Amino acid sequence: MSKPKVYITRKIDATYLKAYQDQLEIRMWEKEEEAVPKETLYQEVADADALFAVLSDTIDEDLLSQAPHLKVVANMAVGYDNIDLAACKAHDVVATNTPDVLSETTADLGFLLMMAAARRLTEANDWVKQDQWQSWAPFYFAGTDIQGKTLGIVGMGRIGEGIAKRAAGFDMNIQYHNRSRKKDAEERLHATYVDFDELLQTSDFIVTVVPHTAETDKMFNQTAFEKMKSSAVFVNISRGKVVDEEALVHALQTGEIRSAGLDVFEEEPIGADHPLVGLKNAVCLPHIGSASVETRTKMIHLCMDNIEAVVSGKEAITPIS
Numbered sequence: 188m189s190k191p192k193v194y195i196t197r198k199i200d201a202t203y204l205k206a207y208q209d210q211l212e213i214r215m216w217e218k219e220e221e222a223v224p225k226e227t228l229y230q231e232v233a234d235a236d237a238l239f240a241v242l243s244d245t246i247d248e249d250l251l252s253q254a255p256h257l258k259v260v261a262n263m264a265v266g267y268d269n270i271d272l273a274a275c276k277a278h279d280v281v282a283t284n285t286p287d288v289l290s291e292t293t294a295d296l297g298f299l300l301m302m303a304a305a306r307r308l309t310e311a312n313d314w315v316k317q318d319q320w321q322s323w324a325p326f327y328f329a330g331t332d333i334q335g336k337t338l339g340i341v342g343m344g345r346i347g348e349g350i351a352k353r354a355a356g357f358d359m360n361i362q363y364h365n366r367s368r369k370k371d372a373e374e375r376l377h378a379t380y381v382d383f384d385e386l387l388q389t390s391d392f393i394v395t396v397v398p399h400t401a402e403t404d405k406m407f408n409q410t411a412f413e414k415m416k417s418s419a420v421f422v423n424i425s426r427g428k429v430v431d432e433e434a435l436v437h438a439l440q441t442g443e444i445r446s447a448g449l450d451v452f453e454e455e456p457i458g459a460d461h462p463l464v465g466l467k468n469a470v471c472l473p474h475i476g477s478a479s480v481e482t483r484t485k486m487i488h489l490c491m492d493n494i495e496a497v498v499s500g501k502e503a504i505t506p507i508s
């Protein structure tokens with residue numbers, strides 16, 4: 188009997204796939220950083236039983252209509268705004284994601300961005316590397332402290348809770364806004380629920396970690412930035428599209444807010460000519476929230492385990508509900 192066929196849309200080292208090769212016929216796009224061209228992807232899914240996708244792949248009606256045998260799309264991300272779930276349902280395709288395994292690593296990066304933006308880390312690093320350091324001075328690259336400050340978390344989910352846990356260790360006051368109030372988290376994390384406006388107005392640090400949906404699209408717009416303190420540090424580790432980037436650039440340029448730490452952008456990838464890259468008070472990273480070797484390894488295995496489960500007639504481990 189022939190093995191179920193899996194297509195992987197990015198190069199993954201064979202060592203990660205060894206354990207699956209007896210049960211599955213695995214093909215993949217052989218480039219790590221270059222996206223698979225649409226025509227190639229459409230050809231490859233024509234006889235595939237499973238698709239291992241990354242967050243920049245668009246999984247929509249158009250693609251699914253080219254994939255008559257497809258049973259499962261395993262997205263190597265917890266976010267799934269690249270997947271049309273209604274189209275998956277219509278084609279009887281199970282969609283899976285990678286929750287939990289990346290929460291701590293992504294929370295680490297959120298915290299790192301908070302501190303980098305507060306303490307002007309990249310600016311100071313660039314200065315040394317550009318051979319500009321002459322002598323010690325009392326206030327050069329003086330940033331702002333985080334201890335004793337108020338942190339506002341927008342999206343108190345798995346990763347949001349990870350940020351709150353870390354913030355407690357830095358003696359921050361924690362407040363949050365979430366679609367629904369989470370009383371259990373309030374007790375565990377000593378966090379206070381506030382509405383969105385109050386969070387914007389009273390937080391010294393604001394971290395967003397909501398999914399991108401119709402409701403969260405551009406929720407950080409001009410009005411939101413105007414409500415923030417002029418000393419506020421804004422961090423986005425969720426999706427670029429939850430922010431109106433033009434409004435953010437304006438807020439950073441005019442001193443409406445102090446600084447920003449950004450792992451995600453409206454259209455990715457961005458280049459050196461992007462307006463945010465040119466701003467000293469914006470720390471910009473190339474969407475690496477979950478990028479530790481340990482976590483990426485877990486994400487790959489979870490995708491493959493989901494695929495193996497579904498193609499062998501079992502329930503997916505982490506279906507997107």
Ligand SMILES: NC(=O)C1=CN([C@@H]2O[C@H](COP(=O)(O)OP(=O)(O)OC[C@H]3O[C@@H](n4cnc5c(N)ncnc54)[C@H](O)[C@@H]3O)[C@@H](O)[C@H]2O)C=CC1
Pocket residue numbers: 265266267286287289290293341342343344345346347364365366367396397398399400402403424425426450451474475476477
């Ligand atoms: N930068 C990166 O590399 C990464 C980014 N992410 C992003 O982070 C997001 C969150 O991941 P998790 O914490 O695992 O998800 P989660 O589902 O555990 O948490 C999301 C929280 O946001 C809340 N929420 C949803 N809509 C809201 C709204 N309109 N207003 C206020 N709160 C709202 C939900 O109630 C939930 O508590 C993902 O969807 C993904 O987009 C996740 C991992 C890595």
Ligand SMILES: O=C(O)C(=O)CO
Pocket residue numbers: 242263264265266267289476477
């Ligand atoms: O998991 C996600 O949603 C990411 O953005 C990358 O880990």
